[in-house]
Amino acid sequence: MPEIWTHEVPMRWGDLDILNHVTNVVYLDYAAEAQAVRRRDGHQIDHRPVREVTVTYLRPTALSRRPLLVRSSLDGDELTQEICTTSHDEPAVHARVVTTYGAPAMPLIPSLDGHAVAASVRVSDLDATGAVSLIGQFRVAQEARVLHVGTQMERGVLGQVVVGTISLQPVAPLAWRPEPYEAHSWISRVGTGSFTINTLVGDPSAPVLVTRTTLVGFDSATQTARPFTDPERRIVLDHLR
Structure with missing residues (x-):
């Protein structure tokens, strides 16, 4: 069974680009924040080097006072993290960060x-x-x-x-x-x-x-x-x- 955890990340003005959307690389900041909290709580994510990281942008994210929700799932050598807004009953996924661990190719x-x-x-x-x-x-x-x-x-x-x-x-x-x-x-x-x-x-x-x-x-x-x-x-x- 995959390990699953969630973490809320507050947004900043500096996260936005000229279109007033969250900047591409900032989604990695959100994912890294959730990983850091997981490690702080005593959980090992993966000791191997990162083989590949893929970020898929599904919809623009505008600045909000509501924190974003990062849903993380570790299954084998693959960590999948979904960056979500929570203004509705079901969180809406705005970006997906997939980190694959293993020897570089x-x-x-x-x-x-x-x-x-x-x-x-x-x-x-x-x-x-x-x-x-x-x-x-x-x-x-x-x-x-x-x-x-x-x-x-x-x-x-x-x-x-x-x-x-x-x-x-x-x-x-x-x-x-x-x-x-x-x-x-x-x-x-x-x-x-x-x-x-x-x-x-x-x-x-x-x-x-x-x-x-x-x-x-x-x-x-x-x-x-x-x-x-x-x-x-x-x-x-x-x-x-």
Whole structure:
């Protein structure tokens, strides 16, 4: 039987992005808070390293005075955490964080074209061991992905997109250093209203981490997904590898 527990997490103004929704990486903060409380209460979650973390965003979360509810379930080597609001009788799931434990695996890396961007690590990204935390790794990869899209793709053509899912594979410890790491991004899948962009931090021959992010076309007026226009899809296809 899986171990199941719940924990309430209060929200902060700083959790929001420019759309007044909870920022992508903040959901990991909520999940980590619930894990920390579990450990404080004397429960071991898993002693093995993290093999992969996947965050699936199901619906936007706006700021509320009500705390969010984190429902956690540990089943074998997989920890599933649902981030929920509780304004109704049945909690509504807004995001799902799945952490898989085990030995790191080397991801498949295509031949890259050399368009690297700088990925900087800050001291605030470090955890108690002195290595960059999982949350810090997500932030570093996200900054590199946004910089790649902003400099390598025609933002005047590509309309608004939001993150649907992010998966992170840690390969080696990410350490703090004054000089930035190099980061490469490439598009691995293109659909009618979404595409998947991968980001590698470190040397391509010896990556430190790799993320896989699905970006979805978004209509802010209706707060719903939308299909890409023909010019948008052509731009994205030009970067498919």
